[in-house]
Amino acid sequence: MKNILLKAFIFIMLSAITIICNAQVAWIQRxxxxxxxxxxxxxxxxxxxxxxxxxxxxxxxxxxxxxxxxxxxxxxxxxxxxxxxxxxxxxxxxxxxxxxxxxxxxxxxxxxxxxxxxxxxxxxxxxxxxxxxxxxxxxxxxxxxxxxxxxxxxxxxxxxxxxxxxxxxxxxxxxxxxxxxxxxxxxxxxxxxxxxxxxxxxxxxxxxxxxxxxxxxxxxxxxxxxxxxxxxxxxxxxxxxxxxxxxxxxxxxxxxxxxxxxxxxxxxxxxxxxxxxxxxxxxxxxxxxxxxxxxxxxxxxxxxxxxxxxxxxxxxxxxxxxxxxDFSVGITDGPLSINNSGQLTVYPNPASGGYFNADIVLNGSVGLLSLISPNGVIVLEKQVECSSVVTIPVSHLPSGHYILRLNENGRMKAAAKITLQ
The missing domain is CATH 2.120.10.80 (Kelch-type beta propeller)
Known part of the structure; x- marks a missing residue:
């Protein structure tokens, strides 16, 4: 019984994360x-x-x-x-x-x-x-x-x-x-x-x-x-x-x-x-x-x-x-995993040396990494392998809170907030 309740709780929490993350990188219906x-x-x-x-x-x-x-x-x-x-x-x-x-x-x-x-x-x-x-x-x-x-x-x-x-x-x-x-x-x-x-x-x-x-x-x-x-x-x-x-x-x-x-x-x-x-x-x-x-x-x-x-x-x-x-609410600092199908970890965060690393885990073979500005503009896109660490240069970008999104087959798998200083 405890296992059933635990699985139900995890399912509800993952569903909530999916809603929040998609709202962060797309449009929210009102x-x-x-x-x-x-x-x-x-x-x-x-x-x-x-x-x-x-x-x-x-x-x-x-x-x-x-x-x-x-x-x-x-x-x-x-x-x-x-x-x-x-x-x-x-x-x-x-x-x-x-x-x-x-x-x-x-x-x-x-x-x-x-x-x-x-x-x-x-x-x-x-x-x-x-x-x-x-x-x-x-x-x-x-x-x-x-x-x-x-x-x-x-x-x-x-x-x-x-x-x-x-x-x-x-x-x-x-x-x-x-x-x-x-x-x-x-x-x-x-x-x-x-x-x-x-x-x-x-x-x-x-x-x-x-x-x-x-x-x-x-x-x-x-x-x-x-x-x-x-x-x-x-x-x-x-x-x-x-x-x-x-x-x-x-x-x-x-x-x-x-x-x-x-x-x-x-x-x-x-x-x-x-x-x-x-x-x-x-x-x-x-x-x-x-x-x-x-x-x-x-x-x-x-x-x-x-x-x-x-x-x-x-x-x-x-x-x-x-x-x-609205790109200013809903995603917390650090990694977010959606339906256990992808994980994204960013470091250092805040990024103060002109770069940050993205540690990526996907079940599939290839994903698309997108960096989204505070105004909702995609300022960088990069194709990534299923399990890899990617270094992202950001010295040319203004400071602020950005969203890093990981997609696979056109669907978002994970997202994280990264602060550029």
Whole structure:
């Protein structure tokens, strides 16, 4: 009887470790956003809360005007005051100085499409919506909204008949817009991007998928072309954590029409200082998606909702799920063994001499060792033998807490936290 109880206890503990470790190196699923699937919604963060608004629900087929607030401390969604205007999809949104801004987009009725030019302000303290002045750039949908600490921006989009590349800057204190230099990229619609400091970074987009990428300096009011994202896409998600930007998921468009890969689940991290892209862990929701929402709160990124094109052109799934990216919790110092199938020991830890050793034990023949930065970026990958000691040079990497992950046949077998000094 004691042996049975002991085996049961060990099984439960190993299962718990598997959940924690996978959460550490991938995405953690959080509660769904309400009861309705949707795509083309808007997401942004105000302070320590996240917000999701509107979009189109394809079951039963309606445009939405609901507002949802996410509290990462409790992991709970709370429905707030409905948006007090026309329900819509393909809108823009951003947050400035404790308030959210939402507008533009489209809706349809009796197979006729209508495009909007209104802008609204949401105050989370009063839970109220206030209409602001109309957008001077005219009605449009599929534009991109971004914001720095004090100003908002709307770039590109379509009025339903043609695309535009105009670029506008919003001053919330005076409720005024200034037209800035046009976006120089090729795409008109479905761009993705993020803001870091006083710079905006944006690109991708189009109807056939593009991978170009641009920087806008809000101080000098100039555009500079940057290194393209390695995989072209449109309707992707973008957000920033600290000084790193992230773009992921999205639609492959016509470039993959002959294959089954219409939507992506990959994520890429952009380093502005090096003007470089690094592939990171994929969204492990089981499929790709486009038209999702994304935002960041503190050191965590979030993505949810959207659609997934698969197998046959035009067939889609719709989502209401919500995922959190967090590489700062869950793994303790030292070795972790998962289901007794692999073991990983790192030393010295902390690594202070510009290197550390990884002692690896696998049941199979070959494994893949990955070093993941505090921002979730894979900074090193190395193929390893089943039982070996590998020396990893790290003198070129900044200090911080990293994750060392050991995979075999595409599945994680062990992981450990390593501190670089």
């Amino acid at each position: 509660p769904d956003i309400g009861d309705l699937t949707r795509d083309g919604a808007v997401g942004f963060a105000i302070g320590e809360k996240g917000y999701v608004l509107g979009g189109r629900c394809h079951e039963p087929g309606q445009f939405l005007n609901d507002t949802w607030e996410y509290d990462p401390q409790t992991g709970a969604w709370t429905q707030k005051a409905d948006f007090q205007s026309q329900s819509r999809s393909g809108a823009i949104g951003f947050a400035i100085d404790g308030k959210g801004y939402f507008g533009l987009g489209y809706y349809s009725s009796n197979d006729i499409y209508y495009y909007l030019d209104d802008i609204w302000e949401y105050d989370p303290l009063t839970n109220q919506w206030t209409q602001k002045g109309l957008f001077p750039g005219g009605s449009r949908y599929a534009a991109l909204g971004l914001a720095t600490e004090t100003k908002g921006y709307i770039v590109a989009g379509s009025d339903g008949s043609q695309g535009v590349k105009t670029f506008w800057e919003y001053h919330p204190d005076s409720d005024t817009w200034l037209q800035m230099p046009d976006y120089p990229g090729s795409a008109f619609v479905r761009l993705s991007g993020f803001a870091i400091g006083g710079n905006l970074y944006l690109g991708c987009g189009g109807n056939d998928s593009l991978n170009e990428f641009w920087q806008y300096n809000t101080l000098s009011e100039t555009w500079t072309e940057r290194t393209p994202i390695p995989v072209a896409r449109f309707s992707a998600v973008g957000f920033s954590i600290g000084n790193t930007g992230y773009i992921g998921t999205g639609d492959a468009g016509l470039i993959s029409k002959s294959t089954s890969d219409y939507s992506y689940n990959d994520f890429w991290a952009y380093n502005p200082g090096q003007d470089s892209w690094t592939e990171m862990v994929v969204l492990n929701s089981g499929s790709g998606r486009s038209g999702a929402i994304g935002f960041s709160i503190g050191q965590k990124g979030y993505i949810g909702t959207g659609t997934d094109y698969y197998t046959t052109w035009g067939m889609v799934n719709y989502y209401k799920d919500f995922w959190e990216l």
